[in-house]
Amino acid sequence: xxxxxxxxxxxxxxxxxxxxxxxxxxxxxxxxxxxxxxxxxxxxxxxxxxxxxxxxxxxxxxxxxxxxxxxxxxxxxxxxxxxxxxxxxxxxxxxxxxxxxxxxxxxxxxxxxxxxxxxxxxxxxxxxxxxxxxxxxxxxxxxxxxxxxxxxxxxxxxxxxxxxxxxxxxxxxxxxxxxxxxxxxxxxxxxxxxxxxxxxxxxxxxxxxxxxxxxxxxxxxxxxxxxxxxxxxxxxxxxxxxxxxxxxxxxxxxxxxxxxxxxxxxxxxxxxxxxxxxxxxxxxxxxxxxxxxxxxxxxxxxxxxxxxxxxxxxxxxxxxxxxxxxxxxxxxxxx
Amino acid sequence: xxxxxxxxxxxxxxxxxxxxxxxxxxxxxxxxxxxxxxxxxxxxxxxxxxxxxxxxxxxxxxxxxxxxxxxxxxxxxxxxxxxxxxxxxxxxxxxxxxxxxxxxxxxxxxxxxxxxxxxxxxxxxxxxxxxxxxxxxxxxxxxxxxxxxxxxxxxxxxxxxxxxxxxxxxxxxxxxxxxxxxxxxxxxxxxxxxxxxxxxxxxxxxxxxxxxxxxxxxxxxxxxxxxxxxxxxxxxxxxxxxxxxxxxxxxxxxxxxxxxxxxxxxxxxxxxxxxxxxxxxxxxxxxxxxxxxxxxxxxxxxxxxxxxxxxxxxxxxxxxxxxxxxxxxxxxxxxxxxxxxxxxxxxxxxxxxxxxxxxxxxxxxxxxxxxxxxxxxxxxxxxxxxxxxxxxxxxxxxxxxxxxxxxxxxxxxxxxxxxxxxxxxxxxxxxxxxxxxxxxxxxxxxxxxxxxxxxxxxxxxxxxxxxxxxxxxxxxxxxxxxxxxxxxxxxxxxxxxxxxxxxxxxxxxxxxxxxxxxxxxxxxxxxxxxxxxxxxxxxxxxxxxxxxxxxxx
Numbered sequence: 066x067x068x069x070x071x072x073x074x075x076x077x078x079x080x081x082x083x084x085x086x087x088x089x090x091x092x093x094x095x096x097x098x099x100x101x102x103x104x105x106x107x108x109x110x111x112x113x114x115x116x117x118x119x120x121x122x123x124x125x126x127x128x129x130x131x132x133x134x135x136x137x138x139x140x141x142x143x144x145x146x147x148x149x150x151x152x153x154x155x156x157x158x159x160x161x162x163x164x165x166x167x168x169x170x171x172x173x174x175x176x177x178x179x180x181x182x183x184x185x186x187x188x189x190x191x192x193x194x195x196x197x198x199x200x201x202x203x204x205x206x207x208x209x210x211x212x213x214x215x216x217x218x219x220x221x222x223x224x225x226x227x228x229x230x231x232x233x234x235x236x237x238x239x240x241x242x243x244x245x246x247x248x249x250x251x252x253x254x255x256x257x258x259x260x261x262x263x264x265x266x267x268x269x270x271x272x273x274x275x276x277x278x279x280x281x282x283x284x285x286x287x288x289x290x291x292x293x294x295x296x297x298x299x300x301x302x303x304x305x306x307x308x309x310x311x312x313x314x315x316x317x318x319x320x321x322x323x324x325x326x327x328x329x330x331x332x333x334x335x336x337x338x339x340x341x342x343x344x345x346x347x348x349x350x351x352x353x354x355x356x357x358x359x360x361x362x363x364x365x366x367x368x369x370x371x372x373x374x375x376x377x378x379x380x381x382x383x384x385x386x387x388x389x390x391x392x393x394x395x396x397x398x399x400x
Numbered sequence: 401x402x403x404x405x406x407x408x409x410x411x412x413x414x415x416x417x418x419x420x421x422x423x424x425x426x427x428x429x430x431x432x433x434x435x436x437x438x439x440x441x442x443x444x445x446x447x448x449x450x451x452x453x454x455x456x457x458x459x460x461x462x463x464x465x466x467x468x469x470x471x472x473x474x475x476x477x478x479x480x481x482x483x484x485x486x487x488x489x490x491x492x493x494x495x496x497x498x499x500x501x502x503x504x505x506x507x508x509x510x511x512x513x514x515x516x517x518x519x520x521x522x523x524x525x526x527x528x529x530x531x532x533x534x535x536x537x538x539x540x541x542x543x544x545x546x547x548x549x550x551x552x553x554x555x556x557x558x559x560x561x562x563x564x565x566x567x568x569x570x571x572x573x574x575x576x577x578x579x580x581x582x583x584x585x586x587x588x589x590x591x592x593x594x595x596x597x598x599x600x601x602x603x604x605x606x607x608x609x610x611x612x613x614x615x616x617x618x619x620x621x622x623x624x625x626x627x628x629x630x631x632x633x634x635x636x637x638x639x640x641x642x643x644x645x646x647x648x649x650x651x652x653x654x655x656x657x658x659x660x661x662x663x664x665x666x667x668x669x670x671x672x673x674x675x676x677x678x679x680x681x682x683x684x685x686x687x688x689x690x691x692x693x694x695x696x697x698x699x700x701x702x703x704x705x706x707x708x709x710x711x712x713x714x715x716x717x718x719x720x721x722x723x724x725x726x727x728x729x730x731x732x733x734x735x736x737x738x739x740x741x742x743x744x745x746x747x748x749x750x751x752x753x754x755x756x757x758x759x760x761x762x763x764x765x766x767x768x769x770x771x772x773x774x775x776x777x778x779x780x781x782x783x784x785x786x787x788x789x790x791x792x793x794x795x796x797x798x799x800x801x802x803x804x805x806x807x808x809x810x811x812x813x814x815x816x817x818x819x820x821x822x823x824x825x826x827x828x829x830x831x832x833x834x835x836x837x838x839x840x841x842x843x844x845x846x847x848x849x850x851x852x853x854x855x856x857x858x859x860x861x862x863x864x865x866x867x868x869x870x871x872x873x874x875x876x877x878x879x880x881x882x883x884x885x886x887x888x889x890x891x892x893x894x895x896x897x898x899x900x901x902x903x904x905x906x907x908x909x910x911x912x913x914x915x916x917x918x919x920x921x922x923x924x925x926x927x928x929x930x931x932x933x934x935x936x937x938x939x940x941x942x943x944x945x946x947x948x949x950x951x952x953x
Contacts, residue, residue, distance in 0.1 A: 070861040073849045083777050087848070090778065094768040101739060101764045105757050108742035112678075113749070123744035126684045134736040135729055142725030145775050150718050153776030157714055173554070207550040208644055210709060210784060214850025217781035221710045223645070224549060225638025228711040241859065245784040245852045247543045249550055250470050253855035 188257030301385025327391030481544030507589025527568030603668025666803025678745030762798025787847025818894030838872025
């Protein structure tokens with residue numbers, strides 16, 4: 066047996082906030098458990114059969130008591146509800162603008178992570194302390210769940226749909242990464258490590274293409290970080306040209322297809338009159354299932370790329386399309 | 401006279417000796433015999449589920465998955481869940497105690513549809529045997545929740561067969577639910593108004609409504625998984641154009657209320673036992689009765705709290721969270737009322753009462769730890785960890801099984817005509833209480849540390865807590881084995897119980913133990929409020945051996 070853990074690491078701003086709520090709830094639990102246990106034991110002793118304690122004035126019901134012990138749990142519940150809902154809306158809401166964007170692909174039974182500059186990692190994630198990190202995640206097969214206990218962060222990784230979550234790591238160190246949603250035979254081996262690094266160290270790591278491994282980073286579970294040949298956006302641009310997306314989607318809205326420049330984050334009106342925001346999920350869906358949401362003014366003529374692109378290449382395309390800004394810019398723009 | 405004391409050597413006529421051929425049992429339509437059939441069957445399945453749990457705890461003694469392969473471990477925990485939930489927890493109290501007691505408590509000769517009742521047992525056994533067959537022929541590895549697309553497109557285990565088994569078992573619950581609803585509405589004895597009903601009946605009424613409304617949904621949902629699996633029809637798998645989250649909505653629409661199907665009947669038992677051994681009317685009768693109804697209604701609106709991390713909209717999450725805090729209130733009201741029932745009572749420490757006291761403590765912990773999971777932010781961290789595992793075992797074991805054991809001991813004299821041995825029964829209750837806490841308290845800590853559920857391997861630093869949990873499971877196992885022995889022993893050697901050994905109120909105590917086939921010699925007429933313990937004096941009743949009902953005869 067190696068060590069005994071009783072408290073988890075606390076390594077993100079969210080973890081500190083969640084812990085406060087956790088310990089408040091623990092105090093409530095301990096208080097009421099002791100209260101009921103004490104009353105049960107005290108009554109059981111004092112009013113045991115044959116004891117001489119007075120039973121005069123025993124009641125069958127009491128409206129004030131009933132209202133009282135309905136209102137107390139209700140009030141505590143409402144306080145906790147509001148407290149927790151606020152934190153939840155933060156963690157699953159939009160991240161700060163300066164967030165570092167990492168793409169996560171889950172598959173049976175490994176984690177594949179991609180940095181914007183093209184570094185790829187398997188079952189290991191290197192991030193700097195103090196900067197918000199946004200994860201955009203998708204699964205290639207069944208449902209997984211990205212779980213880092215030290216950050217108190219978990220988000221299911223679904224097939225067919227991007228899910229996002231963000232957090233700000235605070236403390237450099239090495240933390241468990243787990244798959245929390247049962248995903249088949251090797252579910253308990255779909256694990257890895259998250260390395261939170263000092264910003265300077267992280268820069269060195271980035272510059273070396275993920276080669277500079279501080280400390281004893283060689284872990285059996287992880288494989289070597291892939292040496293980047295091109296950033297995510299560059300890879301996406303190459304693919305974009307190769308698939309001849311630009312034949313229909315030009316610099317300006319064309320006859321056959323709308324332009325992708327300035328698309329990301331914009332509101333798009335569809336043929337059926339509804340309006341959607343062009344986020345990652347929308348762009349991905351429009352590549353793989355173009356007929357699901359056809360832009361107003363266009364015919365449903367785009368072929369589907371489902372089955373032709375895996376999640377990794379879809380991600381590259383999405384990253385490239387996201388990077389296309391208005392007015393006309395060259396593709397070298399980094400996101 | 402319904403309760404004449406048997407003369408020495410004279411064998412009295414009752415439901416047990418009404419026929420002793422195998423066929424007389426297999427073709428019986430007597431609700432009491434069907435209850436016994438269910439008692440034997442759920443006990444067998446409980447033993448299977450318990451052995452599977454023991455295998456899980458043995459494997460987790462060490463961090464490396466070294467006792468069995470991951471494939472087998474996944475099958476073992478899946479089947480532990482399937483067997484315990486579908487074959488034990490859901491039917492245990494309604495189909496055994498409910499079947500036996502609902503007609504007796506309302507003063508009826510039988511349930512409204514006796515043949516439907518027998519059919520329910522056959523359907524249950526058919527489902528149970530198909531599930532067992534699937535288990536023996538390779539087992540199933542999806543978790544009891546059958547989440548697609550893993551279950552529909554990836555698992556290579558016996559998913560379809562297990563689903564057919566679960567589908568059938570669902571129908572046996574529906575049959576029982578319909579029978580209870582109709583019986584409680586139409587067959588109450590003269591004078592037995594709704595607010596004179598025992599709270600056991602209120603709880604079973606609420607349970608039956610949930611069963612009848614919820615079970616068809618899960619039955620169809622599981623069937624859709626089988627359809628996707630067999631015919632590759634895209635329903636839940638995104639690769640086929642389906643939506644995996646749709647499954648979770650449909651599944652939990654039943655499976656969260658199913659938690660209340662499992663716990664409400666236990667709450668009914670607690671009300672009966674706490675009143676009897678405190679010799680007092682249940683405090684706040686109307687509040688306890690209506691809290692069962694409130695749980696049944698609100699319980700249908702909280703299913704989304706199983707899905708806070710799935711990516712459902714933040715606002716949907718908030719609505720489900722708020723409703724989950726609301727559903728906690730009626731449960732809290734019940735606990736406070738039971739505790740207040742003991743105040744100024746005359747408390748007698750019999751084994752059923754020990755289970756009730758255990759229930760109160762454990763159910764409070766189970767309920768309050770539920771708040772951690774209803775609360776959105778803490779659920780992000782705790783979802784799918786051992787914290788959840790510990791929480792629902794506090795409800796399902798600390799709640800349902802403690803209630804079931806309380807009820808089984810309390811009505812054992814009524815069912816068999818014999819008393820169980822009190823001393824060893826109390827010892828077993830204490831062992832179960834200690835073993836249970838040792839097993840599951842460490843799991844709360846493991847969950848907070850981040851140990852995900854359904855893990856075959858785990859990090860070494862958590863071994864200590866796992867060892868504690870496994871030690872507790874061994875103790876718990878001993879506690880469960882004891883009643884099997886002493887209850888069987890009591891069938892021949894227990895003291896003769898007489899009609900009302902506890903001096904309890906309620907119509908079931910006004911007939912023989914064991915009751916005659918038609919329950920009552922003549923239809924009872926109810927003239928008093930429920931739990932009118934102030935009108936009944938235990939000592940006199942025991943002395944006369946017949947008590948109040950003798951006066952009626």
